[in-house]
Structures are given as C-alpha cells and as structure tokens.
Amino acid sequence: MHCDIKDRSLADGGRRRIDWAWSEMPVLQTLFEHFAADKPLAGLRVSACLHITTETANLARVLQAGGADIALCASNPLSTQDDVAAALVHDFGIPVFAVRGEDNERYYQHIDAAIAHRPQVTLDDGADLVSELHKRGGPTLDDVVGSTEETTTGVIRLRAMAADGALRIPVIAVNDADTKHLFDNRYGTGQSTLDGVIRATNILLAGRTFTVVGYGWCGRGIANRAHGHGAHVIVCEVDAVRALEAAMDGYRVMPLRQAAAESDFIITASGDKHVLDATHLETIKDGCVIGNSGHFNVEINIPALQAMSVEVTRPRPHVDEYRLNDGRRVRLLAEGRLVNLAAAEGHPAAVMDMSFANQALAVAYLRDHALPAGVHRVPAEIDNEVAALKLAAMGLAIDELTDEQAQYLASWREGT
Template identity: 50%
Template sequence: MSDYQPISAQLDDVSSAREDGHRKMDWARQHMPILNALRDDFVADQPLAGEVVGMAMHVEAKTACLVELLAEGGADVAITGCNPLSTHDDVSAALDEHERIESYAKRGVDDEEYYAAIDAVIDHEPTITVDDGADLIFRIHQEYPELIDSIVGGCEETTTGVHRLRAMDEDGELDYPVFAVNDTPMKRLFDNVHGTGESSLANIAMTTNLSWAGKTVVVGGYGDCGRGVAKKAEGQNADVIVTEVEPRRALEAHMEGYEVMPMAEAAKEGDVFITTTGNRDVITEEHFEVMQDGVLLANAGHFDVEVNLDQLSDLAVDTYEARDGVRTYELDDGRRLNVLAEGRLVNLASPIALGHPVEVMDQSFGIQAVAAREVAQNSGEYDAGVHNVPDELDREIAEIKLDAEGVAFDSLSAEQSEYMNSWDHGT
C-alpha cells in the first residue's frame, strides 16, 4: 500500500492554490458544452453510482471538468498524473477539495514519486480505469493482479496507450475490457489533428518567442498528429518536411504537397523538429551531428523517447537553460541544439503549456464520459481486450456538439436507409 499523500497535504498554501484552480476550471467549463449537456444527464441518472474510477491523466483544467462530471455521475474518483510535467498543481488541489475526488497529481515528480502516486490511486481499488498512456493499466496488471476481477473495464485516451494495449491484447495479457477512445472519429479527427497541431505550435512559439514564418519545420511521422502539425505549420507560412517509415503515409504526405525524405537528410535542412510517432529514437546522434546551429527539438508524442537525449548529452560539452522550458546543448564545434520541455509532450510539459484547446478536449472528454458510462452499465457485453467505442456513442457526442453550435444537418429518409443497407439494388 502506498503512503503517498493527496496534493492538498503537499502544498504550503493550499487555499490559494484551490482558488486559482477553480478559476481555471470555471473558464474551461464555460467553453465545454458537451460536458455541460452530459452533466445534466449524469446528475439525474447517476450512471456511475457505486463505481470507483481510477484515473491517470494530464491533470489540468479541462481534465478536471471530466473528473468532476464522473464524480457528479455517482463515482468516487482517485486521480494522478500521466506525465511528470503536465500537472497544474492548483487544479489538482481544487479537484482534491471535492468530497468524491482525491487527487495525487503533482508537477515535477521523479519516477519513484510518479509510481507511488499511481499506487495511491490503485489503493482505492478502482472498478473502472481511465488512462492516458496506459501506465495505470499496466501497473495494475503487473503489480496488483488480484484487483483485476473487480474491474469492469477501462478507457484509454491516447494513441501511444492504445498501441501498447493492442500489443498487450495480442499477447493475451490484457485481462479486462478497455475502450480505445483514441480511435473514435470524434477523437481522432479533431483532437489528434487540430488539438495536437494547434497546441504544439502555440506552445513552441510561446516558449521560444520565435515566429514560424519562413522556417523549415521537420515533422517526424505522418499519422493523425503529424498530419495536424504539418497542416498547422504550413498555415503559419513555414516550409514543411515530413519523415515517415510507412510507405502509404509517406505517399499521402507527398500527395499533400509536403517534401518527404529520410530523417538523415531532413536533419540537415530543419530549423524546428517536431516528433509525433510514439516510437523511440526518431532523432539520434547521427542526426544531431549534421543539424544547424540553433535548431529547436520538440516532441509531441506521449513519452520522452523520440529524441534521444542520452546521446545528445554525450555529444554536448555544455548544457544550460536558455529560457524557461528550453535547454541548450552546446557541441564541441560551437553549435547549439535546443530541446523544449525536456523532450516530453511539448504542448503539455513546457512551463507555460496549456494543452489542447478547450473546445477540442470537450469532444474527447465527452467520449471518455460516455465510454465510462457504457463500461458501468454494459460491462457484461465486452470480453477482456481492446474494444472500439460503439459508434452510436461517438455520434451522440457529435450531435451534442452540433446542437451547441446551432448547426443543423440532414438525416436519411426511410427509402435512403433501405437503399444503403440492402445488397439487391443493381444497375
């Protein structure tokens, strides 16, 4: 059992922190019509009554609105961070004040504290898990397998976490059902493209006080996140180079008008490098050795393994903080390579980072909320393993959003539905 304490016991001025956290949450709530609409139903129906929800997420204002929604829907909630640098302590403290929520999330923890906080969440014996990166799920399977029989299911938020869980599922090691929230259209088409693209570029610009116009931006990977980063960078008048290992994505990037080349070639050309692959060693020693003086190195993938900082440290003759959130590695020939946010998620881990836009996360967290509701109400319908979120739930969130925006849309007539769902209409 972990003796790690909730955030409220760790802060010197918890009252002031809570006040600041509530102010941030109030602002986010004003711009989250999906969660606000769901809140009315959750309060009335109590779909999570009797459940204990364990969460490992980026604990900031938008996430807090989801956490409160789950608690107001009847759950007891324990939460911690899913990244050592993405927690806002004031928001964590504000959450911890809620009678049905305990928050262990704290910014700047080391590895030992990070997992002690996850263990503290697990000590609550969750019946539902909500994860961003799957660290909570893995910890339960590896260290607390005795709890698995009491867990009805879980939800996974991000691309990297879903990849890990699918690998776990293929090996027959995932012992309860988990919804791949990341893979729904309402998450993938908006959060990964618009959310990652806009927030990564915004936080790099704010951290460095540099412009995008005229710069050469190298995007590592052309999945949904890489596509978003490339699109948004091009929209701010940058020249974009894409690197890929998957031939169809490389062809897609080429057909979209981007230069496509191996990273070994792109390393000589780029002013800014942004990795989005979810894989390790995307940028390594061979690339550092040919980069220009002053380049920016940023990562928009979940873990800090895409830019090999161990190799960069070995090459450097000096390192220092050039600005808040920017660490400069000076090489023996005088070139300076600048790493943002310690190689972690640049849109969440830099000192001034605020994460994805509020409206985008309203959609993603709406999916999380209805997926958690589905787990609580219909867990018996799902075997252990990774599952797609039912399409009707994804559509539910889209319809709430359209209604909030005052956007009307067509529906199929009975004749059209019959035509689309039959096989015997020929020429």
C-alpha cells in the first residue's frame, strides 16, 4: 500500500489513543454499526484532507465500515499525530500521506496523492483539496460528485469560489450545521486553544489581560474559557453586532492597537489575513504571547514581525521569542499555526463526535442526491439526527409536542 508517514513502528501507541477517543464518540459508534450493516458507501472512492488526529481516525473507520475506499492527507503541516497516521496504515489499511512538520512542498505532494486516488467525494478542512482539484481540472474533477467542508475558513473560501463562478461541484458546509459550530467551534476551540496556550507557555492566566481577535463561535469559546481561568478578557471585532454582543457578555471591547498595548496574550480567531499586523506590533506590550486559532497561519503578519525583529530564540517548544528593535519581546506560539493542534491535541473527542457524524452522513447524502454546484447547508434531518443520537448517548430525554401544540404552531387562526 502506497503511503507517506513518519514511522510505522508508532502504530501501537496510535491505536491505543484512537481507541481512547472512540470511547468518547458514541454517535460515531452508532453510525459505525449502521454503516457496517447497510454499506451505504460501498465502492465509493473518498479522499479526505483533514487534521490527522485520533478523532479523524475514527471518522475514517466509520467511512471504511460503510464500504468507502478512503485515502487521507493532512490539512495542516503541524497538526498530524504521527502515531495515529501509523495506526491508520498498519491497523486499518488506510493510505495516509501526512508527516508532522512537513514543509510546504511535501504538504502539496500529499494533496497530490489524495487527488491521485481519483475521489468521487472529498472531505476538506480549509478547502485546500477542493481548491487544488479546481486549479487542475480535468477528468479527476469530473469524477467528483461532491465534497464536505469542516471549517469556517474553508466555507469562506468556497463561497468566494462560488461567487467567482469557479466552484464546479456541490459542497456541503458541515461547519454551518448547528451540531457542529455551536459545539465544536465554541466548546472544542475554547478548551483546546487554552490547552495549547497553557502547554506551550505554562504561564498563569489568572489576573492577566487576554485579548481575543474575532468573536465568532470560536472566539466566543476562547473568551469564555479564558475568563474561566481568571483572565481579564478583551474582544476586538470589525462587526458591530458581534462587538455589541461581546460587550453585553461582559468583555471589554476596543480596537486591537489599543488592546495590544496592555495585553499579556493575544489570540486570533478571525478567519482573515493579517488581523494582527505591523501597526499592532508597534504598540504591543513587552512579553506579550501571541497565537492563532484560525485555520491558516496568515492571521498574524509573521513577515512583519520578522522584519521588526533583531533576534529570534526558542525558549520552549512551540514558543519563538522575537526581540524587537527597541528591546520589546513578542512570543509567537506554534509558528502562527493552529495553536490548539500544533501545541496540544486539538478538540476533545466528545465534540468532534458530532462534527464527524455530520461528515459521515453528509458523504452518504452526497452519494444518494445529485446536488447542483454551490455551497449547501447540512440538511436539517441530518442535524436533528446527530443531536438526537448525542442526547440519547448522554442519557437525556426531551419533551415532544402534543397534537394540539403541533396544530397550534401550524395555524394562524387562533389569537387573543
């Protein structure tokens, strides 16, 4: 089997960690049983460009149980867990093309390998795979009946492709499912980002000023968790409604240039480019820790930081300390890449359980439904099924509408 991983001998440890995560993913366990019995993906070629983590491994085993012929590559050079990649190859027979720390050239060679699999359905985390497929076109793209997208950043790219008339396939925006962004983005990103920051620095958060750039669902989660650690939280936004919400959630709101002057930590989660820029570095507090929890490593203007610096040292793993011309220090986490995956282990399995259940069901939906090119929402029935399965796994029951209540909601005639 053709693959490119770091070391097959790591498989035993990877399998143990995959199984540990599996115990926290009851929705995927239920889907595994259904997929294994019904084989809804029999013979379907699937390529996935995702973070190669324990949770992704469990999504892959569900797709494989459903009959899919699957190949995996990484969606970020620093997010691959090499022992998990080894276990996927050794224990599950799934081709993996991912090595933690791979350079840009090797990263795109791995995407080439996923494309060479001639997928009929793709799964993406950031839209790199779909973007490359469209740049190349030809018969490989013609084979693709649809794709799914996991992240906010990826959905933004895909909608830009659609607006530009460039998107030639249907893509289901898994990120927009309620059972994805309300939980994965908020609780998963919140916990895992703080985990990455703390592992990388071992700096006490209590009493420190912690700035979050971007108050989408990921930013909300990060701000909430930082507040829970006793930090004084500032939110920076360009959207008036989100800024107002942050203020009413109890956080200070101000422009980033002002916040930078007093921040001990700045974490970006905007999905945009250079939101932490040279103008902010001009005022940034000495010793400030900066990191990114958005998908791509462009949110922090690293070239500008390098240009303003006279020295770079690495006092700890995942921490690069830049000394600016005037002597101030700026501590960059994880080379500006996803701090929750590069310096920690990513989202907890319990929230990825719902996200990846949406992914698995969306793949089956794409096989069975011919959708037009464009970005599509996750069907409501899939969202509801995932929520119901998660509630059942948690041992929680909810009420049901009576016939009278359902009729009332469907009628306009009864008033005061």
